[in-house]
Amino acid sequence: MATVTMTVNGKSRTGEAEGRTLLVSFLREELNLTGTHVGCDTSQCGACVVHVNGEAVKACTMFAQEADGAEVSTIEGQANADGSLNTIQQAFQDHHGLQCGFCTPGMVMSAAALLKDNPKPSEQEIRNYLQGNICRCTGYHNIVKAIMAASGQDVSAVAAE
Amino acid sequence: MPKDGGIGASTKRREDVRFLTGKGKYTDDINIHGQAYVYFLRSDVAHGTLNSVDTSAAEGMPGVVRIFTGKDFEGIGGLPCGWQVTDRHGEPMQEPAHPVLAQGKVRHVGDPIAAVVAESLEEARDAAEAIDVDITDLPAVIDMKAAVQDGAPKVHDDLTSNLCYDWGFVEDNRQAVDDAIKSAHHVTTLELKNNRLVANPMEPRVAVGDFNDATGDHTLYTTSQNPHVIRLLMGAFVLGIPEHKLRVVAPDVGGGFGTKIFHYAEEAFCTFAAKEVKRPVKWTCSRSEAFITDAHGRDHVTKIELALDAEGNFTALRTETYANMGAYLSTFAPSVPTWLHGTLMAGNYKTPLIYVNVKAVFTNTVPVDAYRGAGRPEATFQLERVIDKAAREIGMDPIELRRKNFITEFPYATPVAVEYDTGNYNATMDKLIEVADFAGFEARAEESKARGKLRGLGVNCYIEACGIAPSNLVGQLGARAGLYESATVRVNATGSISVMTGSHSHGQGHETAFPQVVADMIGIDASQVEIVHGDTANTPMGMGTYGSRSLAVGGSAMVRATEKIIAKAKKIAAHLMEASEGDIELKDGAFTVAGTDKSVAWGDVTLAAYVPHNYPLEDIEPGLEETAFYDPANFTYPSGAYSCEVEVDPDTGKVEVLAFAAADDFGNVVNPMIVEGQVHGGIAQGIGQALLENCAYDDDGQLLSGSYMDYAMPRAADLPNFIVDHSCQTPCTHNPLGVKGCGEAGAIGSPPALVNAVCDALQRAGKDVKHIDMPLSPARVWAAMNG
Incomplete structure (x- = not known):
């Protein structure tokens, strides 16, 4: 066991972690931030995506001790200061980009990382970027649409509705 | 253009806000003080005789609370099958036993052999490695046509063969169909496979069992599409717990697609073990484990x-x-x-x-x-x-x-x-x-x-x-369940409404769509209607969500219950306006008397129902709550x-x-x-x-x-x-x-x-x-x- 301290969503948080404790387990079990989800055990599904020092990271691919001293952002820290949904979250609601909600935290965190690097991605760029995030409910159509809308692009040409 | 929140409107989903902010409450997010964790040791061979399971070395491992094997479940019911098919010859299908933990044989990779309950999942997993399992491998039957050949190894030794049933439909048509094909102008033949799939909802299954030894109440939190079905199957057929002492909760569930309909061994185990070890017992399925245990x-x-x-x-x-x-x-x-x-x-x-x-x-x-x-x-x-x-x-x-x-x-x-x-x-x-x-x-x-x-x-x-x-129809076809759905519409004193449904939402947006139906019927804002689902303690017995049934059957139950509410509310409104009940109309959330300018608001009527001072107490009871069970035709x-x-x-x-x-x-x-x-x-x-x-x-x-x-x-x-x-x-x-x-x-x-x-x-x-x-x-x- 070691004591690990990191800044999570702007607040300093300290907890205990074994050498084998994954960052995702630390967030969920030690810090009780259960918005970050675990959907697989092979780092494929992306339900656990968080940001570590500004980069999108699958929190199952990193040990908690490796994040000692890091700046971590999770889904719980994404809403606006007044509690309203941020632009990406609001676009997901507006365009029905989620159903069961389980993959959603990872999708939102990946979308945020994408738009930071590429503020106006094409549909194909979004689809390619989401290769590491699996959704079983939506067929991705409305997720792609939501991300395009969040980037300020006209989505009226995207089929359906 | 339908009114937002009414029938036909693309109303945005209210449940999205909690899912988008990480505030959903899925079963794995539930942790009960003092809980222990279970790890299942599973068969790594497809077919074998289970000679012995020696847990002695594992018992003393750090953190181990107790280790269970098939012996602990002798005399306890196995997992039941909810549908009995009758074969071409009028005989019932062959129906093998399905123990919670393997007894005598293992029959597929993933069959659970032992369950280690420990202070942490890691300790449970470590201890499971110290369990000595002696299995004599048997030849596995994988190909279906080979499995029904004479002399094929039998999956279940007590059945006559690997054939569950040979079903003909409609059997009386068989000869006529054969004749028509024999004499046809043209016959097109195709042989094909419908590939085996794994449903893969993104949330793996989870079960948390809890037992209160002061009251004798069991609670199971589980990733289910139908908590009442689990309560009935597990309570009545596996563990012998009466329903009033067993609560099943399926909170936010991360997708189902059918695979979370069924009653699984892990649910029965956690419920059983919580009482045995006097601790809450939690199981979280890994994705790899899901592939070898989800139907x-x-x-x-x-x-x-x-x-x-x-x-x-x-x-x-x-x-x-x-x-x-x-x-x-x-x-x-x-x-x-x-x-x-x-x-x-x-x-x-x-x-x-x-x-x-x-x-x-x-x-x-x-x-x-x-x-x-x-x-x-x-x-x-x-x-x-x-x-x-x-x-x-x-x-x-x-x-x-x-x-x-x-x-x-x-x-x-x-x-x-x-x-x-x-x-x-x-x-x-x-x-x-x-x-x-x-x-x-x-x-x-x-x-x-x-x-x-x-x-x-x-x-x-x-x-x-x-x-x-239709329940009577499926009963004739072998279903061991009814397939109605239920709804309780509880109108609160100030006019807001809680609708308790036996349907379950795991991505379908019931919390948004169902209020559209109820609110539309009354003419109030959909935000005044809340859906309660997923907990047997506060919803009427219902059959859950699958088979694209929730709106057609569950929604119909809501309509029927709301109709009862409206009928009673009209009586109250008639009393308040000193008018004949037959003249009362409900539109846009207000009751009016036809042909007059008399009107009372929805909230005035609901308040009167709960504060019945000026109220026809001799004719109707106070309160405004109705339940309907809808069985489709x-x-x-x-x-x-x-x-x-x-x-x-x-x-x-x-x-x-x-x-x-x-x-x-x-x-x-x-x-x-x-x-x-x-x-x-x-x-x-x-x-x-x-x-x-x-x-x-x-x-x-x-x-x-x-x-x-x-x-x-x-x-x-x-x-x-x-x-x-x-x-x-x-x-x-x-x-x-x-x-x-x-x-x-x-x-x-x-x-x-x-x-x-x-x-x-x-x-x-x-x-x-x-x-x-x-x-x-x-x-x-x-x-x-x-x-």
Whole structure:
């Protein structure tokens, strides 16, 4: 066991972690931030995506001790200061980009990382970027649409509705 | 334009806010003070005699609370099967025992042998490694046809063979169908496989058992589509806990797709063990564990024969299917290849003679049960593939052949025992041709050709039976459950409403769509209506969510309960306005007296019901709360026409899906946005089945596709945008909302369109390819082109 301290969503948080404790387990079990989800055990599904020092990271691919001293952002820290949904979250609601909600935290965190690097991605760029995030409910159509809308692009040409 | 929050409006989902901010409460987010963790030691061989399980070395490992084996469950009920199928000869199916932990034998990779309860999951897992299991390997039976040969090793020694049942439907038609096929002008035959799939909701299963030894109350938190069903099955048949001492909670559930209908061993174990160790006991399934424990789907091997006359009219249809049950009978497994499959073999067509034979087979594989569509995708796939093949053989356009045989008059009683109430199959086909721009296809095909690619267009129709189901009918067919749904509408004193439903939402948006129905009936804002679901402690007995039934059956229960509320509220309003009850009208949340300007608001009436000072106490009780149980009179029959446009790379066999269009008839629609989302997701799963997904075992029964490294889940870049249309609406005639259900259509209707499209592309290129089994991997397509 070691004591690990990191800044999570702007607040300093300290907890205990074994050498084998994954960052995702630390967030969920030690810090009780259960918005970050675990959907697989092979780092494929992306339900656990968080940001570590500004980069999108699958929190199952990193040990908690490796994040000692890091700046971590999770889904719980994404809403606006007044509690309203941020632009990406609001676009997901507006365009029905989620159903069961389980993959959603990872999708939102990946979308945020994408738009930071590429503020106006094409549909194909979004689809390619989401290769590491699996959704079983939506067929991705409305997720792609939501991300395009969040980037300020006209989505009226995207089929359906 | 419907009012926002009313029926027909694309109201945004209220549940999204908690999911988008990480505040959803899924079962794995539940941690109870003092809980212990369980790890299941599972068989790593497919078939073997379990000689001994020595836990002595593991007992003393750090953190171990207690280790359970099959011996601890001797004398306790096994997992029950909820449907008994009767075979061709009138005999009941063979029904093996299904112990919570293995006893005497292991029958599939993943069969649980022991359960270690420890202070932490890591300690439980470490201790499990110290358990000494002595198994004598037995030959595994994996291939279904081999499994039913004489002398095949038996999965269950106490059964006469590996044949669960040999079902004929309709048995009395058998000879007539045989004769019609023998004398037919033309017979098209196709042998095909419906590939085994794993449902893969993104949330793995979780169970947390809790026991209060002061009150004797058990609580199970579980990832279920139907908590009341779990309470009944587990309480009555496995653990002997009366329902009033057993609460089952299914909170936010991260997708189900059928695989979370069933009662699983881990649920019974955690409930049982919590009492034994006097601690809450939590199990969280890993994804790898899910692949070897979640019930799988599909896995049919079929021969289908379609007889046609000289004009192209279908004259008879005969099928023979082998359906994999896996090693044990999962909760509703026997019903899937029979009553959810055979009854749909007429499809959208007026074929007069149909005979369906299904042989259900035990193998040393994970149990197989309902997965999105459940039986209906299997029926649709074989029928729509054989029609396409027949069209090629007789030189008729596949769409024209379909149109020629469409059922056009309703109600229509099929030769496979169901009666379609409404539909308009030409209308959905016309709509499909329009929205998918068939007129521009040839130009697009030329453009593909110029780039060296082979473009193809595939079409199919589908019909499904949803809104499951009339209880008396399914009882005759072997169901050991009723299939009604319930709703309690509780109007609060100030006029807001809580609706308690037995339906369960795990992505379908019930918390948004159901209030639209209730609020619309009363004329109040939908935000005044809240849906309560997922907890047996505060909802009426209900059968849960599957079979596209929640709006058609659960929504109808809400309508019936709300009608009772309105009837009582009108009595109260009549009293308050000193008018005759028959003159009271309710509109936009206000009661008026016809022909006068008298009016009382909804909230005045509801307040009077709970503060009954000026109230007709001699005639009616105070309060405003009503319950209804709705048992449907028939199934509902959504239908539609789907198309897929693909490009095949002739050098590699790789298939790219360029366009996919769906024209559905769901009857009336409450929330179009949610309906379209359901269709999108269903199509993605159907394309997944047709193009990518395959659950594969080797000959020894080892699962080859046991993780996302090997099981190809559809990703964003694998799929196109979808064109979906639901403007063709023939409302259901027998439920009060006129709705049919939309949850499974996409998964049912899409696989044949894709395979038809690839065959079309190859045939256009002069390749004599009649069929390729799913999934259409590059290797299979290339082999078919070059075979």
